[in-house]
Amino acid sequence: MTDNLQLQQLVAACHWIGAKGWAPATGGNMSVRQDADWCWLSESGKDKGSLTTADFLQVSIADNHAPSGRKPSAETGLHTLIYRLYPDANAVLHVHTVNATVLSRVEKSPALLLNGFEMQKSLSGQTTHLDTVPVAIFDNDQDIDALATRIADYAQTHPLRYGFLLRGHGLTCWGRDVAEARHHLEGLEFLFECEMQRRLLEKP
Ligand SMILES: CSC[C@@H](O)[C@@H](O)C(=O)COP(=O)(O)O
Numbered sequence: 239m240t241d242n243l244q245l246q247q248l249v250a251a252c253h254w255i256g257a258k259g260w261a262p263a264t265g266g267n268m269s270v271r272q273d274a275d276w277c278w279l280s281e282s283g284k285d286k287g288s289l290t291t292a293d294f295l296q297v298s299i300a301d302n303h304a305p306s307g308r309k310p311s312a313e314t315g316l317h318t319l320i321y322r323l324y325p326d327a328n329a330v331l332h333v334h335t336v337n338a339t340v341l342s343r344v345e346k347s348p349a350l351l352l353n354g355f356e357m358q359k360s361l362s363g364q365t366t367h368l369d370t371v372p373v374a375i376f377d378n379d380q381d382i383d384a385l386a387t388r389i390a391d392y393a394q395t396h397p398l399r400y401g402f403l404l405r406g407h408g409l410t411c412w413g414r415d416v417a418e419a420r421h422h423l424e425g426l427e428f429l430f431e432c433e434m435q436r437r438l439l440e441k442p
């Protein structure tokens with residue numbers, strides 16, 4: 239499914255994310271699906287703003303195995319979970335933006351509810367600011383297997399769309415291709431910024 243063009247587009251997306259300041263100090267990780275069984279994931283510990291195609295490792299979607307022997311992202315298990323859960327997802331972007339990091343701590347409930355913003359329509363399938371878009375929030379965990387299991391359990395009853403937040407950590411989002419994943423990232427980040435400002439200014 240993924241051709242070399244998608245990987246090149248992912249590298250361009252990583253450079254854009256780096257320039258935005260959304261992956262500071264080696265934070266963040268990115269991937270594209272190759273086919274039903276394999277994806278390409280960023281190598282762990284690299285500066286994601288200056289990656290090349292050589293910094294992406296082939297990883298098995300079923301069991302996170304990387305045949306190269308090099309170490310893919312510490313958060314590989316969250317990318318492969320999305321590819322297993324959603325066959326339409328072909329690109330996954332994980333970032334550490336200030337808005338995602340702070341808002342996910344300020345909001346104590348299991349989901350951030352976005353409502354009233356025209357930019358909700360930047361998310362595929364959304365047609366009006368009058369609808370409510372829930373973005374699930376999961377407590378952060380250094381045990382990625384345990385975190386992936388928790389997310390998978392939640393997704394059984396609350397199908398995830400566009401992305402999810404990790405509390406005090408960041409945003410993971412996806413799309414049918416790199417271009418759509420970028421739109422979802424940019425749209426969600428804009429909405430998080432608006433929601434932060436709204437809460438600050440409307441505070442009694
Ligand atoms: C800068 S530490 C952040 C990491 O622990 C992690 O959250 C992250 O996003 C990057 O990990 P990586 O293993 O490079 O993909």
Ligand SMILES: [Zn+2]
Pocket residue numbers: 265266267313332333334407408
């Ligand atoms: Zn992270």
